[in-house]
Amino acid sequence: MGEGAPLTTAALAHVVVSGLATGSIYALMALSLVIIYNATRTLNFAQGEMLMISTFVGWTALQLLRAPLLVALLVAVVAAALLAWVLERTIIRRAISATHFDVLIITLGLSLMLRSAAGLLWTHDEFPFPSFFGSRPLGVGAVRVAPASLGIIGASLALMLALGALFRWTRLGRAMRAVAQNQRAARLMGISVERVYSASWILAAAVGAVAGVLIAPVVFLSSQMGLVAINGFTAAVLGGFGSMPGAVVGGMVLGVLENLAPLYLPASIKHSVPFLVMITILIVRPGGLFGRVAPRKV
Amino acid sequence: MRAAALGSGAVVVLGWPWAAPRYFVFLASLIAINAIVAIGLNLLTGYTNQLSFGHAGFLAIGAYAAAILTIRAPLVPLPATLLAAGLVTAAMGLALGVPCLRLEGLYLAMATLAFGFVVVEAILNLDWLTRGNDGLRVPAARIGPWALTTDTSRYYVVVTVAALLILAARNITRTRTGRALLAVRESEIAAQASGVHLAAYKTLAFVVSAFYTGVAGGLFALVVGFLSPDSFDVFLSVDFVAMIIVGGLGSILGSVMGAAVITTLNDSLAGFQSYRPLVFGAILIVSMLFMPGGIASALHKIQPRQGDRA
Numbered sequence: 083m084g085e086g087a088p089l090t091t092a093a094l095a096h097v098v099v100s101g102l103a104t105g106s107i108y109a110l111m112a113l114s115l116v117i118i119y120n121a122t123r124t125l126n127f128a129q130g131e132m133l134m135i136s137t138f139v140g141w142t143a144l145q146l147l148r149a150p151l152l153v154a155l156l157v158a159v160v161a162a163a164l165l166a167w168v169l170e171r172t173i174i175r176r177a178i179s180a181t182h183f184d185v186l187i188i189t190l191g192l193s194l195m196l197r198s199a200a201g202l203l204w205t206h207d208e209f210p211f212p213s214f215f216g217s218r219p220l221g222v223g224a225v226r227v228a229p230a231s232l233g234i235i236g237a238s239l240a241l242m243l244a245l246g247a248l249f250r251w252t253r254l255g256r257a258m259r260a261v262a263q264n265q266r267a268a269r270l271m272g273i274s275v276e277r278v279y280s281a282s283w284i285l286a287a288a289v290g291a292v293a294g295v296l297i298a299p300v301v302f303l304s305s306q307m308g309l310v311a312i313n314g315f316t317a318a319v320l321g322g323f324g325s326m327p328g329a330v331v332g333g334m335v336l337g338v339l340e341n342l343a344p345l346y347l348p349a350s351i352k353h354s355v356p357f358l359v360m361i362t363i364l365i366v367r368p369g370g371l372f373g374r375v376a377p378r379k380v
Numbered sequence: 381m382r383a384a385a386l387g388s389g390a391v392v393v394l395g396w397p398w399a400a401p402r403y404f405v406f407l408a409s410l411i412a413i414n415a416i417v418a419i420g421l422n423l424l425t426g427y428t429n430q431l432s433f434g435h436a437g438f439l440a441i442g443a444y445a446a447a448i449l450t451i452r453a454p455l456v457p458l459p460a461t462l463l464a465a466g467l468v469t470a471a472m473g474l475a476l477g478v479p480c481l482r483l484e485g486l487y488l489a490m491a492t493l494a495f496g497f498v499v500v501e502a503i504l505n506l507d508w509l510t511r512g513n514d515g516l517r518v519p520a521a522r523i524g525p526w527a528l529t530t531d532t533s534r535y536y537v538v539v540t541v542a543a544l545l546i547l548a549a550r551n552i553t554r555t556r557t558g559r560a561l562l563a564v565r566e567s568e569i570a571a572q573a574s575g576v577h578l579a580a581y582k583t584l585a586f587v588v589s590a591f592y593t594g595v596a597g598g599l600f601a602l603v604v605g606f607l608s609p610d611s612f613d614v615f616l617s618v619d620f621v622a623m624i625i626v627g628g629l630g631s632i633l634g635s636v637m638g639a640a641v642i643t644t645l646n647d648s649l650a651g652f653q654s655y656r657p658l659v660f661g662a663i664l665i666v667s668m669l670f671m672p673g674g675i676a677s678a679l680h681k682i683q684p685r686q687g688d689r690a
Contacts (some may be wrong), residue, residue, distance in 0.1 A: 182486070184672065186431070190661075193661070226603070316494075352544040356494075365479040
């Protein structure tokens with residue numbers, strides 16, 4: 083499919099569905115960035131590397147224990163939660179009173195260290211990762227869809243609904259929303275803000291681990307796969323940073339855009355699409371597609 | 381005391397090529413180049429609180445501008461080439477800085493990060509001009525009748541330019557402009573209320589920062605002699621940020637020391653590539669947690685200020 087080639091509806095549908103699948107992963111990444119941002123008002127640069135490490139741990143469980151894939155997923159989620167808890171308690175918590183700038187630099191340092199550690203432990207090679215889903219394309223009329231795409235979309239949507247329920251109906255979810263709205267008021271209401279910090283890091287890392295296990299069969303498992311976090315950030319900005327529904331929609335839009343762009347633009351531009359989208363959206367509408375820019379306090 | 385320190389420093393810098401082996405002359409040139417970038421970045425980040433992860437992109441623009449000018453117009457003298465590299469990059473800084481006025485904090489960091497990626501992609505795609513992935517060999521530059529073919533001659537050029545730019549930066553920071561920039565860092569709204577034209581000064585910081593980095597890029601092309609897009613990846617931008625964090629935000633002297641520390645460290649870890657990011661990450665975290673003002677403020681604490689002495 084080159085430039086200007088006529089595109090059948092079926093082929094277009096295929097491109098859009100696989101775009102939605104990539105987009106679901108971006109949405110999960112965006113959600114995990116937003117969860118931490120809402121609690122602590124900082125961006126976690128190491129989010130992608132935490133995803134990568136936990137996926138590697140899950141993969142190691144597969145290799146060593148010959149465990150089924152579902153066990154690997156659980157191992158990855160537990161590893162992610164542990165890693166997040168340790169990092170938050172030992173490093174991030176010390177800097178929480180500092181400026182956002184400091185925490186940003188610290189998470190940047192963490193991302194460098196985690197990637198390097200992964201390279202030392204598991205080398206910088208690419209490894210195949212088994213998938214939950216078959217490889218025979220499913221046909222719906224003339225439209226052919228990869229089961230992996232549908233599976234990723236379905237699993238991500240299920241996780242997003244679970245997150246939504248958690249934020250809406252559980253005590254922890256209410257506490258997290260309260261801290262996001264006004265930290266001081268939340269503290270005065272008896273919410274332990276520190277516990278919310280830890281919970282946010284753990285929750286975000288767990289979401290990232292699921293995203294990692296879902297995407298690893300598609301992009302291969304490697305120490306570089308953490309770079310997906312940049313697209314997650316773009317997705318979150320697209321939907322208005324801080325908004326969870328915005329993060330989901332932003333992820334989907336970005337995934338579809340990225341898959342459609344090579345059909346209409348030179349193929350070499352594909353890698354720049356997320357960055358061009360990010361620069362454009364930041365410059366034209368810094369509040370995101372649906373968001374508003376919050377008024378600044380002195 | 382101060383004069384003695386400055387004097388002995390000058391003697392070391394000028395005598396370096398005669399005392400040190402050839403490779404260390406090259407390394408010292410790299411330190412001076414990185415110091416220029418670090419000062420430029422510090423004027424932006426340390427003085428107006430605008431964090432940039434895209435300075436490798438600016439360095440690339442300056443380097444390629446200088447290299448292409450040297451190839452296409454061999455007769456242009458080196459100072460003009462360097463000036464052109466700085467001005468081209470400053471124009472890019474203006475083009476990026478004006479729209480970025482609306483952004484702050486992590487949004488600006490991410491926008492500049494994206495800018496760095498786009499510059500590398502652009503170099504890869506404009507291969508008729510940049511030779512893309514094959515890389516660009518830079519011919520020896522000339523000053524009048526002299527061709528700069530030795531490491532020593534290039535070292536003196538780099539050190540001269542660095543000295544001029546350090547002096548200029550000190551002048552900028554000690555005048556009304558520098559105080560306005562610092563006011564922007566402390567509180568944008570308070571600065572604006574005191575009559576500081578916010579947009580003008582933030583843009584000025586971007587343009588000056590890009591100019592410094594562009595000139596450094598021109599010197600990089602001169603000293604290294606070979607350019608390829610992968611020398612300007614995002615990790616180089618991270619190195620520059622590490623320099624000003626380690627050296628001290630908002631300090632010219634700190635920028636120079638940070639550049640020296642990080643460049644030397646980079647070089648000594650060259651044989652241990654897989655441990656390099658581990659060490660750098662640890663340095664960033666440790667200096668943020670335990671030495672927030674960098675080397676510059678640590679020195680201030682050790683050495684009492686002139687007014688403090690009896």
